[in-house]
Amino acid sequence: MTGAMYSTNTAWPGTLASVRALGLREYQFSPAVTIFFCGSCGSPMFCYERRSANGAGQAGEEETLEVFTGVLSVGGRADAVRVRDHIFVGDTLDGGAAIWMRHLPGQTTPLPCYRSWRQTSGLVDPVAMAEPSRDGIRNQTRENVPFHCHCRAIDLVLCRKATDNLARRQPAGHSARSGHSSPYKLTAWFDASRSSQTCAGVDVMSWVSVKLRSIGFASFPGTRFPSNIEDLRLATSDPRRPSQLRNLAHYKTRDGGYQHFCSNCAASVFYADGPFPGTVNVAVGLLHAVDGVRAAGVVDWAPGASRWGDFVHAGWRGELVGATRRNVEEWRRQEDGRSAIPRAD
Template identity: 40%
Template sequence: MATDTSDIELTAQCLCKAQTFTAQVPRASLPLTATFCHCTSCRHLTGGMHSTSVAWPGAADAIVEAPLAEYVFSPRLTLLFCGTCSSPMFWRSRLEARADAYEAFTGVLSNNPVPGLIQVKDHIFVNDTLDGGVAVWQRHLNGDDAKDAPIPCYSDWPHKSEELDPATLSAKDPETTPDDIAVHCRCKGVSLVLRRGAADFAAMDPAKLPFFVEPGTHKLLAGFDACNSCRKMSGVDVFNWTFALLQHIDYPGGDGSFPRTTPALKTAVSSLNRDPRLGTLAMYASSADVQRYFCSRCSASVFYAVDSRPDMVDLAAGLLDSPDGARAESILVWALGLMVWMDDVKGGWREELLDAVNRNSEAWRVDRGIPRNWAVIAREERDAKAKAKAKAGAKS
């Protein structure tokens, strides 16, 4: 077979489209290899459960000249992000005696129809998660699950640590976790608390619990989201949201004065006389009825709010600082085996990656005998009904 000498055009584009970067990539140089970093800092920087980046195959000039916001992450690493919509775009790493090197966040890359465009090389800093984080659902992402060796996981940097199996890590004392869970971005400009709300949920008619509250346990659903807007905003291909009533979000040591509705939140953040405790919380309206909240200093995604649900927000799961571990299973219940908005990624390289995450999480559930959760079942029933209705409609 002749070697394919054609190039593909890869773009890195932020959610508001103000920042677009293009690279011509020879097919022969593919795949690009990604590192998933599960460290505490990356989770609080993106709002996702890890960061994920590849060496940027394009020229650096356009990046150097672009009006990107900067956040100094460490002496060696600076984050470059869109100041309008908060999409993390690139890491700039300062290499000794060499020019700067750039890595692109994979979540902002175009979804080219090139299967295997990105291969996951390793998972790093997995020990920071305490419980293995989402690395446990990402062992086989590069093709044939049954045949491929698991993607290596390291407790720290690969050159500084041994490989480990994240499934051997376990949550710390989930029963002793506090009622209030700290919620903060990397720079702590956004610093809030999430209340469990156990008493409130217990007082509700069980039939009227919010859709994201597990009957009986009153844990909050944490989902897997393939939506294009969420991956662009966070830089992470699969975004994990949990959900909260605004009445359960407050300032640390607070008095319940955090805005209780999404219109009130919008007004509070936009006000010239804003409450200083809102800190660096900023907003980008990604459509007429949707507000996306983020940290204006470090870029972390914080909330997704939509006008039709005024009493609640989607909350970025990576911001939770639950003492039991990154998966925060003392308060969250994960929608294993359910990836929503998959239609967004159909036909591109991302479809394979996200399908694999879904298969991995479902296999984990089955292996451990974890029952399918109520929200996954409800979703399937809804989808089946819609399908049946569409079929009946098509016949008539």
């Protein structure tokens, strides 16, 4: 939906008419869901759901208006926002981000995870879902990994071999773990900076760093993609740009980087900053790997290579980000321990 691996929404006390009066862009995500986002920076702001009693989105017996938590202000009581459950975990194949977001502040038991709509589907265990996905990891032989936004106006492909094992090259201020990177496997990093929170609408964003020369157009393999971040920025500003980039817009963030997003469906696509002009960060939620949303056959998850935004660690968001960080680090330790045990194939 947003380029993140998940979205978090909470009830908004306003009316649909008042939201529409803001002049935001609208995107029909599904028959049941409409997203309202800022056309200037791509921030997803509100989500309107209109569902029938059975959750299929056929009629308006139940309507909800929600705000994306990433755009909420930093302050607030520690209990102002609480995550109550996860829905559509079944779509992730491998449990997705729910695997490290089940034990959150204010909860004494793991958060329930539903296969689809909470009203009509059963519970799933993201940890158990991760086991079958390991077969997908071992069978991950595709050299090219597609990534695209929901509306597919941005439809690209990542050539794994052209990445030259970028796992050890991180944005400025990030420190990657050493000794854990596999050939053609990239290091993902978590981003709780205020810029990414507002641009993606979530409280913890995930990126993977790749060389721009490893990116191509899915439907036009002979067309070259911009090879550095300045050319990428200029290409998205040029009214004569190729049709494949027509919906790729950019916005300069408060930290001096550039967020690139789809101007049609609001998905965050790239984050680019200055230290590595030939490198761009791709939103992990856009990757379409055979093993699932975490794309573990392509991506190495390294919590040490992240910026957790210590400056926002206050109130409800501070607790949420802090708990997510602890869960990620514990999950990574367990994964490292599992990979150290020889397999009997």
